[in-house]
Amino acid sequence: MTARRLFPSQEIGSLAKPRWQLLGQRSEPLDDAAKAELRSEDERTGFASALPAVRNALLDGRTRDADPESVRDLGALFGLRFLEAAGLDRVYDGEARRIEMYEYPIRQMRGFRFQGHVRSFDNKYYLKAAVTDEIRLERPYHLEEFDFVRRHATAEPKLPITGPYTLADWSYNEHYLARQPGWKGRAARRAAQREFVVDLARRAIRPTIQALIEHGCRVIQIDEPAAGTHPDEAALVVEGFNAATEGFDAEFTMHICYSNYRDLLPELLEAKRCRQWAWEFANRDSEAHDGYAVLEALKEYGDTRDVGLGVVDVHRDRVETPELVASRIARASRYLGDPGRIWVNPDCGLRTRSLAVSRAKLEAVVRGAALARAEFENPRR
Amino acid sequence: MIVRTGLTGPFPRPEPLVRATRDLDRGRTTPEAVAELLARGEEEVAALERRLGFDSVSGGYLGWPDLFRPFAETWEGFTVGPLTRWLETNTFYRQPILLSPPSRAPGAVAARLPGPVRADPTSGRVILPGPYTFVSALDNRSGETDEALVHRLGRLLADEVRELRGAGFATFFFVDPFLAVRPPEGPRAEAVVAGYRAIHGSLAGANAVVWTYGADAVPAFPLLDRLPVSAVGVDLADTEVERLPPSPQRTGLGLGVVDPRTTLGEDPAEVARVVRTANERRHPTIVWLGPGGPLDLLPWEPATRKVHVLSAVREALGGGGRP
Numbered sequence: 001m002t003a004r005r006l007f008p009s010q011e012i013g014s015l016a017k018p019r020w021q022l023l024g025q026r027s028e029p030l031d032d033a034a035k036a037e038l039r040s041e042d043e044r045t046g047f048a049s050a051l052p053a054v055r056n057a058l059l060d061g062r063t064r065d066a067d068p069e070s071v072r073d074l075g076a077l078f079g080l081r082f083l084e085a086a087g088l089d090r091v092y093d094g095e096a097r098r099i100e101m102y103e104y105p106i107r108q109m110r111g112f113r114f115q116g117h118v119r120s121f122d123n124k125y126y127l128k129a130a131v132t133d134e135i136r137l138e139r140p141y142h143l144e145e146f147d148f149v150r151r152h153a154t155a156e157p158k159l160p161i162t163g164p165y166t167l168a169d170w171s172y173n174e175h176y177l178a179r180q181p182g183w184k185g186r187a188a189r190r191a192a193q194r195e196f197v198v199d200l201a202r203r204a205i206r207p208t209i210q211a212l213i214e215h216g217c218r219v220i221q222i223d224e225p226a227a228g229t230h231p232d233e234a235a236l237v238v239e240g241f242n243a244a245t246e247g248f249d250a251e252f253t254m255h256i257c258y259s260n261y262r263d264l265l266p267e268l269l270e271a272k273r274c275r276q277w278a279w280e281f282a283n284r285d286s287e288a289h290d291g292y293a294v295l296e297a298l299k300e301y302g303d304t305r306d307v308g309l310g311v312v313d314v315h316r317d318r319v320e321t322p323e324l325v326a327s328r329i330a331r332a333s334r335y336l337g338d339p340g341r342i343w344v345n346p347d348c349g350l351r352t353r354s355l356a357v358s359r360a361k362l363e364a365v366v367r368g369a370a371l372a373r374a375e376f377e378n379p380r381r
Numbered sequence: 382m383i384v385r386t387g388l389t390g391p392f393p394r395p396e397p398l399v400r401a402t403r404d405l406d407r408g409r410t411t412p413e414a415v416a417e418l419l420a421r422g423e424e425e426v427a428a429l430e431r432r433l434g435f436d437s438v439s440g441g442y443l444g445w446p447d448l449f450r451p452f453a454e455t456w457e458g459f460t461v462g463p464l465t466r467w468l469e470t471n472t473f474y475r476q477p478i479l480l481s482p483p484s485r486a487p488g489a490v491a492a493r494l495p496g497p498v499r500a501d502p503t504s505g506r507v508i509l510p511g512p513y514t515f516v517s518a519l520d521n522r523s524g525e526t527d528e529a530l531v532h533r534l535g536r537l538l539a540d541e542v543r544e545l546r547g548a549g550f551a552t553f554f555f556v557d558p559f560l561a562v563r564p565p566e567g568p569r570a571e572a573v574v575a576g577y578r579a580i581h582g583s584l585a586g587a588n589a590v591v592w593t594y595g596a597d598a599v600p601a602f603p604l605l606d607r608l609p610v611s612a613v614g615v616d617l618a619d620t621e622v623e624r625l626p627p628s629p630q631r632t633g634l635g636l637g638v639v640d641p642r643t644t645l646g647e648d649p650a651e652v653a654r655v656v657r658t659a660n661e662r663r664h665p666t667i668v669w670l671g672p673g674g675p676l677d678l679l680p681w682e683p684a685t686r687k688v689h690v691l692s693a694v695r696e697a698l699g700g701g702g703r704p
Contacts, residue, residue, distance in 0.1 A: 115644055115679070115680045115683055116393075116396060116680025116681055116682055116683070117394075117396065117399045117680055118393070118471075118472075118677070118678065118679065118680055119393070119394065119399075119472065119677055120471065120472055120473060121447070121464055121472065121473040121474065121475070122446050122475075123402040123405065123406050125399055125403070128680065130643075130644040130645075130683075169471065170471055172642075172643050172644040172645070172679075172683075173643055173645070174643065174644055174645040177643055177645050178645055183617075183622075183651070183655060184618065184640065184643070184645070184647075185617070185618055185619070185620075185621060186597070186618065186619050189618070189642070189643075226471065229466070229469055229470070229471065230469050258466070315463075315464075
């Protein structure tokens with residue numbers, strides 16, 4: 001086994017879908033801007049060379065000759081090469097085939113009924129389902145997309161999958177709550193939610209992970225962005241994680257963002273098979289506030305797992321300099337007391353940023369890691 | 382038992398309005414078309430409220446992006462800040478940033494009230510942020526202490542109430558969940574009392590109900606019982622009715638009896654039993670029944686089913702129609 005270099009880099013979530021993919025999936029003709037985008041990105045990374053017939057059909061205005069699945073294949077290749085070209089050590093496909101991280105997995109299961117749109121903020125909504133019956137997985141998901149990535153990736157693939165706690169927290173709980181006797185107060189809600197999370201983990205996420213491992217998946221990121229919503233449920237986040245991953249031979253990481261991590265400790269540390277905490281930090285880091293100081297908590301608790309360090313903010317267009325990224329890595333190294341445990345990545349998925357901004361931010365991640373590496377390996381006197 | 386029913390916060394947008402607002406963001410429709418659908422949606426909610434015999438009409442506050450935006454966008458001293466999680470939910474508000482001591486913009490908030498509320502003030506329900514929650518939710522860079530700010534916002538809201546009272550409005554709901562989520566103590570608690578005293582001074586006989594949710598309200602009752610308001614509302618999904626303390630004086634009681642965090646329907650008979658228990662513990666003058674928290678945590682259809690439960694509970698309690 002070769003030693004890992006310092007500060008390897010990784011993707012963490014989805015990319016914005018290019019316009020040509022969105023139009024092509026709907027069998028709509030590409031406008032000039034979409035054609036120009038497809039051409040320029042292909043010139044940049046050569047991603048379409050593996051599927052020239054699809055590319056040509058889109059560019060020649062024969063969109064109907066490119067079936068939606070082929071367009072998604074092209075989109076996945078685009079995402080993969082986009083991340084590889086930025087220089088990342090661990091990559092995926094930018095989640096090019098997924099609707100988003102909630103609706104897609106829920107649609108692979110029975111026992112849920114979509115209820116309608118709920119406003120998240122302003123004019124942004126998400127389709128929310130209720131669990132109304134026993135959960136049954138129709139079939140393990142993400143397999144075809146993983147197979148595709150594995151066939152085409154030159155860097156190491158890492159598959160992201162939404163965790164059981166988040167899927168439960170973003171759903172309405174009818175089935176399990178109805179089974180609770182008496183008034184449906186806080187105690188009943190908690191008991192029902194525990195059953196829901198554990199069932200999701202055992203009946204849906206676990207068999208999917210098992211199938212992914214059988215397909216050769218070695219690194220799996222369990223996404224739990226809802227983990228911080230109810231800080232007093234940290235033990236339930238862990239119970240779901242453990243139920244989904246126990247006994248499997250793969251490298252698991254847990255992604256959490258926009259949460260007060262201290263509130264989740266020490267319960268979170270009981271996630272037995274988690275090898276890496278991939279958390280958002282850059283969003284909370286400013287001249288007035290050290291966003292990485294919370295890492296001291298891991299040291300206080302004696303936790304020695306790897307940390308996927310969010311070093312660029314995914315909610316602002318301003319691109320961080322490599323020097324800023326390097327300084328963040330250096331600070332985090334001091335807090336952890338061990339630079340060898342740090343991976344670097346964006347805070348979260350970059351899908352709300354333009355592709356140009358995403359590219360610049362990913363390049364800042366890679367260059368910043370290189371600067372930090374050079375500094376650690378050849379420290380200035 | 383005198384029972385009143387109504388909404389205590391925003392109602393979800395109807396699906397056609399959801400589609401229109403999304404289309405607007407994607408440049409596929411016009412602001413005028415969205416405004417028309419918004420007005421239609423507010424009328425639809427108001428018609429539902431009337432049909433169900435609610436004592437006052439809110440129109441669902443479908444146009445308010447969040448509880449604070451009408452203030453953060455119009456009052457002096459504020460700017461609109463980053464997306465911030467709203468309590469323990471998967472919804473977010475834009476955090477108001479207060480850069481200097483605030484001042485009102487007369488008429489600005491009134492102009493943003495839903496159409497059905499403006500059209501008939503006497504039956505309209507005005508829903509405003511409570512001063513403590515307002516301060517708890519904002520980023521205070523004004524130089525004033527939070528205590529002073531709670532009192533100041535109480536006075537500004539009192540001015541708002543005075544203006545609206547002059548226009549004929551008679552029912553005011555102050556959404557103040559942080560009173561239960563993070564009960565204030567010491568000087569901060571005194572500032573809350575002072576803020577609501579200021580509001581009380583502007584009511585001129587109108588109803589003012591403080592609505593809490595998001596946590597067990599029992600620890601906050603020593604303070605809640607001191608507020609000079611018509612009633613204080615608690616969310617029975619978080620507060621055990623058997624633990625409600627006896628009331629030191631004859632006043633109203635608000636009960637959040639349908640839970641917007643689940644689509645599971647409540648049983649009106651079971652809810653009525655719980656309301657009777659609360660009545661025996663507090664002997665309120667009036668019971669105000671409503672959703673425990675904002676119904677826009679649900680989509681339109683489930684939320685509509687929930688408000689029908691309110692009406693059924695009132696019937697089960699013998700509360701009849703509109704008082």
